[in-house]
Each structure stands twice: as structure tokens, then as C-alpha cells.
Amino acid sequence: MKKLALIGSLLSMAVAAQIGLAADKKGVADDQIGLSKTSVEAVPDPQVFEYRGNAPFSGQVLPRAYQGAPPQVPHNLEGFIPITRDSNACIGCHQQPAMIGKKSKGQPTPMPVSHYVDDKASAMNMGRYNCTQCHTPQATVKPLVGNTFKK
Ligand code: HEC
Ligand code: HEC
Numbered sequence: 001m002k003k004l005a006l007i008g009s010l011l012s013m014a015v016a017a018q019i020g021l022a023a024d025k026k027g028v029a030d031d032q033i034g035l036s037k038t039s040v041e042a043v044p045d046p047q048v049f050e051y052r053g054n055a056p057f058s059g060q061v062l063p064r065a066y067q068g069a070p071p072q073v074p075h076n077l078e079g080f081i082p083i084t085r086d087s088n089a090c091i092g093c094h095q096q097p098a099m100i101g102k103k104s105k106g107q108p109t110p111m112p113v114s115h116y117v118d119d120k121a122s123a124m125n126m127g128r129y130n131c132t133q134c135h136t137p138q139a140t141v142k143p144l145v146g147n148t149f150k151k
Contacts, residue, residue, distance in 0.1 A: 035144045051076045051137045056093065059106040062138065066151050070134040071109070077137050083130055090131045097121035 031039050038044050054060060056075040064071055080089035093108040100110045100121060113121050115128040 047141070049139045049141050051139045056108065057106060061109070065149075073132075073135050073137040075137075077132070081132060083132060088129065088131070091124070094131075095124060 030041075031037055033040055036044055052075070054075055055078070058075065060074045062072045062074045083090065094111045096108065096110040097116065099107075100113055102110075111124075111128070113119050115125055117123045117125050
């Protein structure tokens with residue numbers, strides 16, 4: 001009885017595989033597999049794009065994607081990146097513990113208390129040192145894939 005059941009399920013697997021093959025006969029063209037619509041053999045240069053042109057202090061901020069999302073960088077990062085062990089320009093403007101919770105338009109938003117080691121903001125949490133890991137500058141580019149995310 002067990003053997004019969006096994007043969008039965010093997011048969012149905014074979015039939016399913018056949019149906020799958022028939023549907024997939026054309027396959028996916030090799031220039032449609034990845035996000036860059038070129039042959040998988042090609043090594044195309046990445047598309048050149050420019051970040052938003054405004055320097056800090058233009059007074060612009062971008063909408064948050066959802067509550068708790070890291071805000072996107074609204075200004076360009078010319079001269080501020082790469083962030084290295086010895087140089088982090090972001091901290092120079094954004095590490096202002098005394099300003100936390102105080103609104104001041106056109107001034108650098110102070111890094112929130114979550115970016116410090118304690119709720120007195122006595123020292124920066126070094127896990128937050130590499131700002132651009134979470135806060136990304138923005139450019140006007142066509143998304144590679146559509147996004148249906150809703151808040
Ligand atoms: C010269 C000062 C300065 C430097 C350096 C700087 N910023 Fe800013 N940043 C600002 C100001 C001012 C604003 C407020 C918007 C404006 O007026 O441009 C801001 C806004 C932001 C915001 C948006 C905050 C919000 O409330 O939505 C983020 C995120 C940010 N900066 C990240 C960074 C990162 C990351 C770096 C380093 C790569 C950096 N900034 C370097 C001055 C600076
Ligand atoms: C591991 C991810 C991560 C890193 C690294 C990081 N941040 Fe953030 N940041 C966040 C998130 C998430 C928020 C929003 C939630 C919150 O307030 O903690 C935020 C919020 C902010 C805000 C907005 C504060 C407000 O009151 O609205 C500023 C400004 C900021 N970060 C600056 C920085 C700077 C400057 C650095 C680097 C020195 C940095 N962040 C590093 C994740 C990060």
C-alpha cells in the first residue's frame with residue numbers, strides 16, 4: 001500500500017514537472033534576468049546620476065517614509081563623504097545634544113537621543129558613527145522596480 005502511494009506521488013510530481021516545462025519553454029531572456037536590462041555577460045557602467053543640488057542650510061527637509069524611519073538627507077554631501085575614522089563632517093553639524101527636542105528651522109536637526117550611549121546624550125553611540133549607512137542622500141532617478149509600500 002505504501003509503495004503504491006509512493007508511485008502515485010512520484011507520478012503526480014512528474015506530471016507537474018511536465019506542465020511546468022511546457023509553460024516555461026521560452027524561459028527568461030538573459031538580458032531580462034537582472035535589474036540592469038543587459039546580458040548577464042556584460043559589465044555595464046552604472047548609470048551616472050547627481051544628488052540633490054542644495055547645500056545644507058537651504059531649509060528643506062524631506063518627508064519621512066514612516067514613523068521611526070531614518071530621515072533621508074535633504075542636502076548634498078559634497079565634501080562630507082566618505083566618512084572615515086578620523087573625519088566625520090556630519091557630527092560637526094548634527095551632534096548638538098543641547099538642542100534635542102528644540103525645533104529650529106533652517107538649522108541642522110540635532111541627532112536624536114537614540115544616537116547616544118544614554119538618555120542624557122553624554123557620548124555618541126559609536127554604532128551610529130557611519131551615518132550614511134542609514135541616512136541616504138537623494139537623487140531624482142527612475143526606480144528600478146515599482147514600490148507599492150504604503151504607510
Ligand atoms: C554644514 C553643516 C552640515 C553638515 C556637514 C551635514 N549636515 Fe545634515 N543638515 C544640515 C542642515 C542645516 C539640515 C536642515 C536642512 C537644511 O537646511 O539643509 C540638515 C538636515 C539633515 C537631515 C534631515 C533631518 C530631518 O529633520 O529630516 C539628515 C538626515 C542629515 N542632515 C544627515 C546628514 C549626514 C548623514 C551628513 C554627513 C554625511 C550631514 N547631514 C552633514 C547641516 C549639515
Ligand atoms: C543604524 C542606523 C543609523 C545610523 C548609523 C545613524 N542614524 Fe540617524 N536615525 C536613524 C533612525 C532609525 C532615525 C529615526 C528614529 C530615531 O529618532 O531614532 C534617525 C534619526 C536621525 C535624525 C533626526 C532626528 C529628529 O529629531 O528627527 C538625525 C538628524 C540623524 N538621525 C542624524 C544622524 C547622524 C548625523 C548620524 C551619524 C553620526 C546618524 N544619524 C547615524 C538611524 C541611524
